[in-house]
Amino acid sequence: MNLTPTPADKFTFGLWTVGNPGRDPFGEPVRHKLSPVELVHVLAETGAYGVNFHDNDLVPIDATLSERSQIVRDFRAALESTSLKVPMATTNLFNDPAFKDGAFTANDPQVRAYALHKTMHAIDLGVELGAEMYVFWGGREGVESDATKNPAEAIKRFRDAFNFLCAYVRDQGYNLKFALEPKPNEPRGDIYLATVGAALAFINTLDHPEMVGVNPEVAHEHMAGLNFLHAVAQAWEAGKLFHIDLNDQAFGRYDQDFRFGSVNLKTAFFLVKFLEDVGYSGMRHFDAHAYRTEDYEGVKAFARGCMRTYLVLKEKARQWNADPDIQALLAEINAGDQSAPAYSREAAAALKARPFDRAALGARGLPYEQLDQLTVELLLGVK
Numbered sequence: 001m002n003l004t005p006t007p008a009d010k011f012t013f014g015l016w017t018v019g020n021p022g023r024d025p026f027g028e029p030v031r032h033k034l035s036p037v038e039l040v041h042v043l044a045e046t047g048a049y050g051v052n053f054h055d056n057d058l059v060p061i062d063a064t065l066s067e068r069s070q071i072v073r074d075f076r077a078a079l080e081s082t083s084l085k086v087p088m089a090t091t092n093l094f095n096d097p098a099f100k101d102g103a104f105t106a107n108d109p110q111v112r113a114y115a116l117h118k119t120m121h122a123i124d125l126g127v128e129l130g131a132e133m134y135v136f137w138g139g140r141e142g143v144e145s146d147a148t149k150n151p152a153e154a155i156k157r158f159r160d161a162f163n164f165l166c167a168y169v170r171d172q173g174y175n176l177k178f179a180l181e182p183k184p185n186e187p188r189g190d191i192y193l194a195t196v197g198a199a200l201a202f203i204n205t206l207d208h209p210e211m212v213g214v215n216p217e218v219a220h221e222h223m224a225g226l227n228f229l230h231a232v233a234q235a236w237e238a239g240k241l242f243h244i245d246l247n248d249q250a251f252g253r254y255d256q257d258f259r260f261g262s263v264n265l266k267t268a269f270f271l272v273k274f275l276e277d278v279g280y281s282g283m284r285h286f287d288a289h290a291y292r293t294e295d296y297e298g299v300k301a302f303a304r305g306c307m308r309t310y311l312v313l314k315e316k317a318r319q320w321n322a323d324p325d326i327q328a329l330l331a332e333i334n335a336g337d338q339s340a341p342a343y344s345r346e347a348a349a350a351l352k353a354r355p356f357d358r359a360a361l362g363a364r365g366l367p368y369e370q371l372d373q374l375t376v377e378l379l380l381g382v383k
């Protein structure tokens with residue numbers, strides 16, 4: 001089994017993931033901060049394909065123009081020397097106190113204008129470094145109390161912002177797509193467009209829906225108690241799976257951002273199997289961070305672990321698809337499968353008149369226990 005990542009695997013990490021210094025609401029950082037250039041080298045050592053960033057992961061919010069130029073030059077040189085790519089970029093619209101009530105949906109119109117201003121500059125920066133995907137995670141776009149904001153008005157503000165930014169990208173002639181990243185809560189009490197399904201419905205109301213897709217994240221759907229694979233599959237089927245954030249998360253807990261596959265192995269398996277089976281060709285972005293117990297050796301182990309687990313599960317998916325016992329059960333389960341007849345008045349009348357043996361339908365056993373147990377044994381390495 002070859003578990004060495006290659007560029008074709010499209011494994012990427014954000015500067016904020018391997019660069020996470022281990023601060024949490026209860027404790028100070030446990031790792032010293034590395035510069036963006038140092039982080040590029042850490043990622044190159046682990047075999048990643050690309051590095052993503054928020055504008056301020058790279059250029060501090062109060063940097064002067066000449067500082068910005070120097071930072072971009074140094075970063076570009078690090079990318080060139082390591083062959084790392086920047087496939088995706090995003091805006092930090094959550095850290096600065098100006099965004100305490102949200103960015104595009106803030107009640108203060110000056111904040112909304114500043115959010116557009118900051119995002120246009122951040123888009124320019126991302127495009128300058130080669131990004132073709134732009135992620136929007138609305139971390140502060142929400143409320144603690146519904147007394148404070150009209151939720152329908154908030155959605156309208158969101159729409160105005162996306163229509164503005166799509167027009168900006170088109171006007172600049174950038175080759176850039178947008179991916180919305182839903183999350184149900186944290187840091188706000190409730191965040192708007194909380195799930196992949198909500199984002200998909202919203203996209204169809206935009207001026208340029210063809211430019212906009214989703215960036216689902218494992219942890220975010222799990223925080224809402226939802227089936228992540230089903231959300232991903234719906235996005236894929238709608239042609240909207242533009243990007244994906246891989247990590248892991250125990251249900252019912254705080255926002256954990258654990259190493260991919262470290263909690264729900266079977267869920268991770270079916271996700272990888274789906275992405276590989278359908279031929280998803282986008283980035284596999286690990287939006288996670290190392291345990292707070294780790295030093296930078298541990299951070300590298302964390303990054304390598306995300307990629308290795310993905311590759312192991314990809315190989316397991318290949319075995320699952322080739323396994324004769326599993327395939328025989330699938331053939332049995334799907335026997336007699338035929339597409340539904342197209343509607344015609346005659347077809348409908350014939351279907352209405354058709355007799356059904358309801359008791360026989362209900363009596364048919366389905367070998368799902370066997371199929372799932374075979375899956376478990378294959379994953380446990382005893383098959």
Ligand code: GCO
Nearest residue numbers: 090135136137181217245287
């Ligand atoms: C989170 C989010 C973020 C975003 C990032 C890119 O829970 O904090 O997942 O990590 O993915 O801001 O937009």
Ligand code: MN
Nearest residue numbers: 217219220287
């Ligand atoms: Mn997240």
Ligand code: MN
Nearest residue numbers: 181217245287
């Ligand atoms: Mn994310």
